[in-house]
Amino acid sequence: MAEVKLVHVAKAYENGPRVIRDATITVQDREFLVLVGPSGCGKSTLLRMIAGLEDITDGDLLIDGKRMNDVPPKDRDIAMVFQNYALYPHMTVYENMAFGLKLAGLPKDDIRQRVSRAAHLLEIDALLNRKPKDMSGGQRQRVAIGRAIVRNPKVFLFDEPLSNLDAKLRVQTRIELQKLHRELNATIIYVTHDQVEAMTLGDRIVVLRDGDVVQQDTPINLYNQPATQFVAGFIGTPPMNFVPGRLSETGPLHFTSKGGQVQIDLSNSQPEARLQAHRGKPITFGIRAEHLSEQPPAARSVHEQALAVEAVENMGNETLVYCPIDTGQLIARLPAGYATTFGQPIRLFWNLDKAHFFDAQTGQAI
Amino acid sequence: MKKQIPYWLVSPYLLYFAVFVAFPVAFSVVLTFHSWNIISPMTFVGLDNYRRLFSDRLFWQAIYNTLRFLLVHIPLQIVVALALAEFLNQKIRGQAFFRGAFFLPVIVSGVVVTILWQQLLGFNAGILNRGLTALSLPRVAWLEEPGIAMYAIALMATWKNVGLYVILFLVGLQTVPVQYYEAADMEGATAWQKFRYITLPMINPTIFMVVVLSTIGGFSLFIEPYIMTEGGPLNSTLSAVMYIYKQAFQYYHMGYSATLGFFFALLILGVVAIQKRYVEQEN
Numbered sequence: 001m002a003e004v005k006l007v008h009v010a011k012a013y014e015n016g017p018r019v020i021r022d023a024t025i026t027v028q029d030r031e032f033l034v035l036v037g038p039s040g041c042g043k044s045t046l047l048r049m050i051a052g053l054e055d056i057t058d059g060d061l062l063i064d065g066k067r068m069n070d071v072p073p074k075d076r077d078i079a080m081v082f083q084n085y086a087l088y089p090h091m092t093v094y095e096n097m098a099f100g101l102k103l104a105g106l107p108k109d110d111i112r113q114r115v116s117r118a119a120h121l122l123e124i125d126a127l128l129n130r131k132p133k134d135m136s137g138g139q140r141q142r143v144a145i146g147r148a149i150v151r152n153p154k155v156f157l158f159d160e161p162l163s164n165l166d167a168k169l170r171v172q173t174r175i176e177l178q179k180l181h182r183e184l185n186a187t188i189i190y191v192t193h194d195q196v197e198a199m200t201l202g203d204r205i206v207v208l209r210d211g212d213v214v215q216q217d218t219p220i221n222l223y224n225q226p227a228t229q230f231v232a233g234f235i236g237t238p239p240m241n242f243v244p245g246r247l248s249e250t251g252p253l254h255f256t257s258k259g260g261q262v263q264i265d266l267s268n269s270q271p272e273a274r275l276q277a278h279r280g281k282p283i284t285f286g287i288r289a290e291h292l293s294e295q296p297p298a299a300r301s302v303h304e305q306a307l308a309v310e311a312v313e314n315m316g317n318e319t320l321v322y323c324p325i326d327t328g329q330l331i332a333r334l335p336a337g338y339a340t341t342f343g344q345p346i347r348l349f350w351n352l353d354k355a356h357f358f359d360a361q362t363g364q365a366i
Numbered sequence: 367m368k369k370q371i372p373y374w375l376v377s378p379y380l381l382y383f384a385v386f387v388a389f390p391v392a393f394s395v396v397l398t399f400h401s402w403n404i405i406s407p408m409t410f411v412g413l414d415n416y417r418r419l420f421s422d423r424l425f426w427q428a429i430y431n432t433l434r435f436l437l438v439h440i441p442l443q444i445v446v447a448l449a450l451a452e453f454l455n456q457k458i459r460g461q462a463f464f465r466g467a468f469f470l471p472v473i474v475s476g477v478v479v480t481i482l483w484q485q486l487l488g489f490n491a492g493i494l495n496r497g498l499t500a501l502s503l504p505r506v507a508w509l510e511e512p513g514i515a516m517y518a519i520a521l522m523a524t525w526k527n528v529g530l531y532v533i534l535f536l537v538g539l540q541t542v543p544v545q546y547y548e549a550a551d552m553e554g555a556t557a558w559q560k561f562r563y564i565t566l567p568m569i570n571p572t573i574f575m576v577v578v579l580s581t582i583g584g585f586s587l588f589i590e591p592y593i594m595t596e597g598g599p600l601n602s603t604l605s606a607v608m609y610i611y612k613q614a615f616q617y618y619h620m621g622y623s624a625t626l627g628f629f630f631a632l633l634i635l636g637v638v639a640i641q642k643r644y645v646e647q648e649n
Contacts, residue, residue: 053548074554086545090567099563100553151553 259326538572
């Protein structure tokens with residue numbers, strides 16, 4: 001298997017702006033790395049550059065220490081699963097899976113053996129004589145993965161492979177992909193715009209935005225310690241609550257929201273020390289839905305505030321409560337079965353130990 | 367009244383169809399059992415015209431000539447059209463110019479093109495032979511040598527019509543999703559392997575359409591030999607349609623000409639049916 005390294009990689013199309021500005025990423029041997037970001041952030045371009053389907057404008061791509069910038073795709077020992085599977089419609093499943101091996105000039109017996117092993121692993125043995133049009137989306141997806149597996153490549157690339165599947169199948173396939181990663185023991189680079197997919201699949205996640213790598217870390221670190229307001233808002237469902245406002249200039253440290261509705265006393269709180277440098281400056285206060293509760297949490301500092309209730313979503317296992325505030329809306333994740341009377345305010349406890357603060361100008365975490 | 371509206375709406379076409387298609391076809395079928403020279407009244411001759419057809423050596427030679435033409439014209443048309451379409455499908459400078467240039471002969475009158483090629487293929491002053499002479503090669507009797515004339519016409523007909531098929535192939539090529547080629551790139555396919563295993567099977571319906579259209583077009587070969595060689599030398603470029611035309615409008619054998627036409631239409635139908643079956647099997 002292999003280590004993939006991108007060193008200051010950039011991509012610009014002819015007469016166009018840079019779609020990838022400066023990406024330095026190391027994918028460890030046998031790691032499952034997820035590239036995630038909103039549409040147009042450059043994640044698919046980055047993957048295609050690794051595959052060799054796009055030229056690299058600047059920087060180096062190294063696989064196992066060997067520079068691969070000018071090596072054609074076939075010689076990179078990489079297999080790719082495309083978003084729409086790209087299965088050849090005129091070939092059967094067997095022919096689709098065997099195509100690359102046939103081109104490589106492998107003996108027929110060897111090809112048969114490899115295809116049947118991959119088919120067995122993916123439980124598509126019974127489909128080998130079918131054509132893509134006679135299969136469901138999920139089955140086609142397996143065949144596309146099978147086509148990658150038979151080549152026994154060093155690195156697997158997945159370009160949003162679950163986006164064409166329905167919600168239920170997506171969850172099921174996610175679990176199967178985790179299993180497959182363990183069984184293949186392979187280096188996998190996976191692109192998605194779905195942060196849930198990223199969180200559940202990745203050993204590590206690289207968050208991209210507008211052609212920049214914003215943060216790369218383990219899923220739990222991204223969730224708990226987002227480096228920017230963008231990452232904080234992108235990772236997690238529901239997204240983190242943000243309250244733009246300002247820190248007091250003098251006196252005991254406190255935060256006031258733009259309209260003045262939210263006033264948080266931060267003196268003697270855990271984040272007080274790091275916030276001192278930002279006194280008097282505009283900042284954004286961030287708190288996740290699960291850190292707003294009805295009962296006082298066991299925390300060093302807690303803010304308590306009564307808020308009106310705008311909407312309630314009963315999810316079965318939890319209840320999401322939407323409260324309007326002067327700068328927008330807060331979402332609180334409360335235990336299942338929570339019931340409210342509309343018009344009655346709810347008293348919420350804010351766990352300030354878990355709060356996040358972002359520079360309002362740069363979006364960087366403080 | 368409301369129920370009649372659809373019939374009123376299609377009536378103009380039905381009228382056109384009745385006058386220009388149904389009646390002539392029916393009349394031709396009737397004609398095949400008659401002898402008629404336009405002026406005197408028709409006389410019923412039973413199956414005489416059909417009997418004559420099977421023993422008419424010139425007709426069979428015309429069919430043979432037409433098949434000889436098709437044998438060169440169809441493969442040449444497909445290969446050249448596909449090659450040009452592949453060329454135009456690349457990102458090249460002056461793409462719009464080349465597309466227009468290749469299509470131009472299609473819209474130029476067949477008579478004009480034929481006269482132009484007659485000049486090009488001339489034995490003494492033709493530009494092709496001048497080129498051969500310049501290369502110290504012997505001149506070729508393009509239109510005067512019975513063994514060559516039909517192939518020279520096939521070459522010309524291909525030049526005239528290829529633009530249409532280039533456009534058809536170009537449309538076919540552009541419907542092949544780029545991901546298939548990218549997937550093949552990842553698997554190490556060469557340009558030829560991509561063409562052989564992806565492009566060709568994916569544009570199979572277009573190939574079939576081109577084969578059928580050029581078969582039908584080729585079977586109706588008329589203007590080119592009529593103007594260039596008048597069917598000669600030694601009837602070697604006498605096409606089936608030209609022979610049918612001669613029977614009708616030079617010898618006024620309307621009944622016999624209709625019989626030839628009817629038989630010829632069945633022949634085309636048969637060839638196209640075989641082609642269709644072959645392509646379906648391939649798929």
